[in-house]
Structure formats: C-alpha cells, structure tokens
Amino acid sequence: MTSTVETPPTHTRGRLFDWKLLVGIAVVAALLALSLLTGVYDVFGAGDGGEMFAITRIPRTIALVLAGAAMAMCGLVMQLLTQNRFVEPTTTGTTEWAGLGLLAVMVLIPGASVSTRMVGAVIAAFVGTMVFFLFLRRVTLRSSLIVPIVGIMLGAVVSSVSTFIALKTDTLQSLGVWFAGSFTSVIRGQYELLWIVALVAVAVFIAADRFTVAGLGEEFATNVGLNYNRIVLIGTALIAIATGVVTVVVGNLPFIGLIVPNVVSMVRGDDLRSNLPWVCMLGIAIVTVCDLIGRTLIMPFEIPVSLILGIVGAIVFIFLLLRQRRYG
Numbered sequence: 001m002t003s004t005v006e007t008p009p010t011h012t013r014g015r016l017f018d019w020k021l022l023v024g025i026a027v028v029a030a031l032l033a034l035s036l037l038t039g040v041y042d043v044f045g046a047g048d049g050g051e052m053f054a055i056t057r058i059p060r061t062i063a064l065v066l067a068g069a070a071m072a073m074c075g076l077v078m079q080l081l082t083q084n085r086f087v088e089p090t091t092t093g094t095t096e097w098a099g100l101g102l103l104a105v106m107v108l109i110p111g112a113s114v115s116t117r118m119v120g121a122v123i124a125a126f127v128g129t130m131v132f133f134l135f136l137r138r139v140t141l142r143s144s145l146i147v148p149i150v151g152i153m154l155g156a157v158v159s160s161v162s163t164f165i166a167l168k169t170d171t172l173q174s175l176g177v178w179f180a181g182s183f184t185s186v187i188r189g190q191y192e193l194l195w196i197v198a199l200v201a202v203a204v205f206i207a208a209d210r211f212t213v214a215g216l217g218e219e220f221a222t223n224v225g226l227n228y229n230r231i232v233l234i235g236t237a238l239i240a241i242a243t244g245v246v247t248v249v250v251g252n253l254p255f256i257g258l259i260v261p262n263v264v265s266m267v268r269g270d271d272l273r274s275n276l277p278w279v280c281m282l283g284i285a286i287v288t289v290c291d292l293i294g295r296t297l298i299m300p301f302e303i304p305v306s307l308i309l310g311i312v313g314a315i316v317f318i319f320l321l322l323r324q325r326r327y328g
Contacts, residue, residue, distance in 0.1 A: 070197035072283025075257020080215030088257025091148035093155030097128025098247040122244030181251035181306025208273035255313020
C-alpha cells in the first residue's frame with residue numbers, strides 16, 4: 001500500500017448507511033451490553049447494585065464509546081492530512097505532548113481542576129502536532145515508513161523530558177498512572193469531559209469533504225480553491241482537543257488510530273465522510289473488546305487496556321509494514 005491517498009472510489013461515495021453498517025452497530029451494541037454486565041461487583045444481587053451500576057458501569061461504557069471513537073477518528077484525519085498510512089497520535093508524539101502539558105499543569109498548578117488539566121494537555125498536543133506537521137513540510141522523506149519512525153523518536157524525546165520533570169517534582173507515579181491507559185477509574189463525575197470529543201466528531205463530519213480534498217495534496221487542494229493551511233490547522237486543532245481530553249480522562253490508548261483507519265480503508269477506500277461511521281464503530285468495538293479482556297483475564301484484578309492495545313497494535317503495525325514492502 002502506498003503512502004499517497006488516492007481519489008475516493010465513486011461507488012463508496014454517499015453510501016453512508018447500509019445493512020452492513022446496521023449489522024456492525026448491532027454487534028457493537030452487544031459488546032457494550034456485555035461491558036455493562038461485566039465486573040466484580042454484583043450489581044444485581046447487592047442492595048446498592050443499582051446505584052453502583054449508575055456510578056461505575058454506565059460511565060465506563062460511555063467512556064469506551066467516546067474514547068474509542070475519538071482516537072480512531074484522530075488517526076483517520078491525521079493519515080489524510082499527512083498522506084501517510086502509518087501516522088496517528090501514538091506514532092507522531094501527540095499523546096506524549098499531551099502528557100507533557102498535563103504534567104506541566106499539575107506541577108505549576110498543584111490544585112488544578114480536571115478542566116484546567118485538559119486545557120494544558122490540549123494546548124501541548126496542538127503544539128506538538130504542529131511541530132510534527134511542520135517537520136514533514138520542510139523535510140522530504142523518500143519512504144513513508146520513515147515518517148512514523150521520526151514521530152516515535154520525537155515522542156520518545158518528549159516522554160524523556162516528562163520523565164525527567166516527574167522525577168524532579170516527585171510525580172513519576174502520577175505520570176505512570178496517566179499513561180497506563182485504563183478505564184478503571186472512570187466513574188460518574190469524572191468522565192463527563194469526554195463528551196467534548198462527540199462535538200469534535202460532529203466537526204470532523206462537517207469538514208469531512210475538505211479533509212478528503214486536503215488529503216490529495218496541497219497543490220490539488222489549492223487548485224480547487226481550498227485553503228490548505230487553514231484545513232490543516234483546523235484538523236490539527238480537532239486532533240489535539242480529542243487527544244488531550246482522552247489523555248486526561250483515560251490515558252494513553254496506543255495504535256487505535258493506526259489499526260482502525262487502515263482496516264476500513266482497505267475495505268472501503270479513502271472517502272472520510274462515508275468511512276467515518278465505520279471508523280468510529282470499529283474503534284469502539286476494538287477498545288471494548290480489549291477492555292473486556294483486561295477485566296476478565298485475571299479477575300478480580302484488571303489489566304490496563306493500553307497493554308492489550310499495544311500488543312494488538314504492534315502486530316498490526318508490523319503487518320502493515322510488511323504489506324507496504326510487498327506492494328510498495
């Protein structure tokens with residue numbers, strides 16, 4: 001698979017909803033129902049089961065939906081704007097920048113509210129993503145495989161800075177918890193900021209055609225009258241908002257933005273508008289399945305969902321690299 005985004009197939013255009021999507025929605029709904037029913041606490045037999053169900057199970061399931069859809073959607077937009085199949089918040093350093101912003105707020109404002117932390121994470125994620133995009137525009141890379149490697153290296157540098165600051169300020173444990181990527185602590189009153197990513201999804205859908213055109217390259221986009229730089233700026237802002245919010249509430253969810261868009265693209269082509277429901281749905285399904293595995297594998301303890309996603313994502317990443325090499 002080449003790194004260049006091809007013209008969207010006309011036969012997929014406009015086919016936003018069909019029976020296959022309805023089947024997929026039914027499968028995802030079944031997974032979410034299973035998530036509501038899975039847990040150590042007996043919500044049906046205990047006297048306060050109903051209250052615990054509302055405090056823990058429902059918020060956690062909603063968080064699975066919002067976080068899974070958001071990170072998958074971020075990967076799709078990033079891949080279009082960079083014309084590269086291997087970029088997403090994890091492979092461009094966006095997540096690490098969000099963590100650095102979160103840490104900076106915690107150090108500078110110890111009693112900062114969740115919303116203040118979110119603002120710091122979003123601003124840092126935006127700056128980091130813009131740095132990556134500017135680097136791509138100024139440096140010509142012959143191979144698309146080099147791009148994610150550069151992003152991972154930049155992310156490693158930022159992560160090292162975060163670790164150094166955490167060591168100096170005695171917040172290393174907190175940093176580890178933030179990057180664990182787990183839904184264990186998601187309860188009522190602590191997840192509501194995730195609803196912001198639903199607004200981001202709406203914004204992405206509204207600007208979907210512009211992102212698709214921008215994905216064909218700056219020259220093409222300019223020739224059809226599109227302000228390429230403005231679209232890149234808007235896309236970067238939306239990616240930063242979604243990544244920052246998810247990082248603050250849930251933590252790091254690696255490779256979702258890499259796995260989902262590539263799988264959907266291989267089946268349906270590259271039109272963002274028609275692919276967006278599928279991308280969101282598959283992102284939700286993968287995160288939910290990984291979370292269910294993490295909850296049940298060593299019950300009553302939990303494995304962070306980021307650990308399972310990391311294993312799955314690494315396997316898919318290697319597969320995509322081999323596929324790229326084979327089809328060039």
